[in-house]
Amino acid sequence: MSQELRQVYAALLERAPENRIEPDLSRIRRVMELMGDPQNSYRSIRIAGTNGKTTTARIIERILRETGLRTGRMTSPHLHSPTERIAIDGESIDEEGFLQAYYDVEPFAQVVDREQLEAGGVRLTFFEYLTAMGYQAFASAPVDVAVVETGLGGTWDATGVVAPDVAVVTAIGLDHQEYLGETIAEIAGEKAGILTPGAFAVLAEQLEEDAADVLRDRLEEIGAEAAIEGQQIAVLSRTPGVGGQMLSLQGVAARYDEVFLSLLGEHQAHNALLAVAACEALLGGGETPLGAEVLSAALAEVSSPGRAEVVRQAPTILVDAAHNPSGAATLVATVRENFRLTRTVGLVGILEDKEAEAILETLEPLLDEVVITQSSSPRAIPADRLADIAREVFEDEDRVVEVAALPDAIQRAVDLAEQHGDQFSGVVVAGSVTLAAEARDLLGHGEEA
Structure with a gap:
């Protein structure tokens, strides 16, 4: 990261933090208005939900690129560099492009900041500024379609200044309760905010009935056309294989048999289904099938760094950004299905606002066994305190090892796997996006996000 990029990122971080919602879209709407509303110059797909948003965005984008469209992708948080949050044609924007987007927004942000402060309000937040940068970068490219992942929630998320052609809601669970609500129904209400009258809705099957009820009520309220998993669309079959899985999917417009997806885990099959339906909706109003060659090529090559990602062999080291209970449950199922590990060592670090x-x-x-550690995030639970929680959970002090420094913790986990296992032992890294990113970096995958 260049010195100039560090300075710009530091300036962004001085604003209200990403994990805090200011329930008011007036700031982002005002800055976009001053900029000429660049977000209205291309079509868009917006994605909300608790888990699976980033991967679904990456699959959608890959399919659209395979059709020849120029794409923009906005996801969060980043693994290694803030430039990853804005991608053009499947590649993270370069430092020059990121800086240009920052400076393009700057004079308008200064106007909005001044107006807000004079009225007793707050400056543009970190995420609002980055969102404006993304929409501006897409207009400058220019792109044909923007695939946009919400940051937190949906109703008050800054990405909502765009009027999407398609709105996708992945599975909803408990997360960010301090901002989105204490119950599934309250959280679903925030996520349902991305469903608008003009957007075709693509909804994942909801394991929580309260979430399904809220989404159904929202659809009835706005009268939007929808494809709901388990009703109009479905994963018909899946067969795990080496490096991925073979799928048969029922989309909105057609059935797609024997398509290979280069991602592991049942959850990724469902993410792929949502992506296929979203692309059918965007490209043909849900009435025109995707080309078989287009879909096969896209799904076979899609990647999702830091999501059930193998970063080393012998022993196997698997990195996953699972940072909530539902994400952890998905990870457990994926490991059990795809890896016949004779011994599994965890490497876990969790942030303060999560359900440790x-x-x-x-x-x-x-x-x-589990090695408890901490990332460099100021929000990381200190290793000694997290280790105390782990000892209570594991009910056996011998199964819990505390190593605060991540490089040493990785080595200790590998040693434990090798000492007490065989060639089929493995290490599973999980607990936060920050931990996943730093582990990838230390294991030589820092430039591959």
Whole structure:
């Protein structure tokens, strides 16, 4: 990262943090208005949900690129560099492009900041500024379609200044309760905010009935056309294989048989289904099938760094950004299905605002031992405190090892896997996006996000 990029990113970080919602879209709407509303110069797909948003965005984008469209992708958080949050044609924007987007927004942000402060309000937040940068970069490219992942929630998320052609809602669970609400129904209400009258809705099957009820009520309220998993669309079959899985999918417009997806886990099959339906909706109003060659080529080559990603062999080291109980449960199922590990060592670090005990309880049945550590994030739970929680959960102090420094923790986990296992032992890294990113970096995958 260049010195100039560090300075710009530091300036962004001085604003209200990403994990805080200011429930008011007036700031982002005002800055976009001053900029000429660049977000209206291309079509868009917007994605909300608790888990699976980033991967679904990457699959959608890959399919659209295979059809010849120029794409923009906005996702969060980043793994290694803030430039990853804005991608053009499947590639993270370069530093020059990121800086140009920042400077393009700057004079308009200064106007809005001044107006807000004079009225007793707050400056543009970190995420609002980055969102404006993304929409501006897409207009400058220019792109044909923007694929946009919400940051937190949906109703008050800054990405909502765009009027999407398609709105996708992945599975909803408990996360960010301090901002989105304490119950599934309250959280679903925030996520449902991305469903608008003019957008074709693509909805994942909801394991929580309260979430399904809220989404159904929202659809009835706005009268939007929709494809709902388990009703109009479905994963018909899946067969795990080496490096991925073979799928048969029922889309909105057609059935697609024997398509190979280069991602592991049942959850990724469902993410792929949502992506296929979203692309059918965008490209043909849900009435025109995707080309078989287009879909096969796209799904066979899609990647999702830091999501059930193997970053080393012998022993196997799997990195996953699972940072809530539902994400941890998905990870456990994926490991059990795809890896015949004779011994599994966890490497876990969790952030302060997450459900540490529940995450550890979900991971515990999978792990023979766990190495508790912490990332460099100021929000990271200190290793000694997280280790105390782990000892309570694992009910055996010998299964819990505390190593605060991540490089040493990785080595300790590898040593434990090799010492007490065989060639089929493995290490599973999980607990936060920050931990996944730093582990990838230390294991030589820092430039591959």
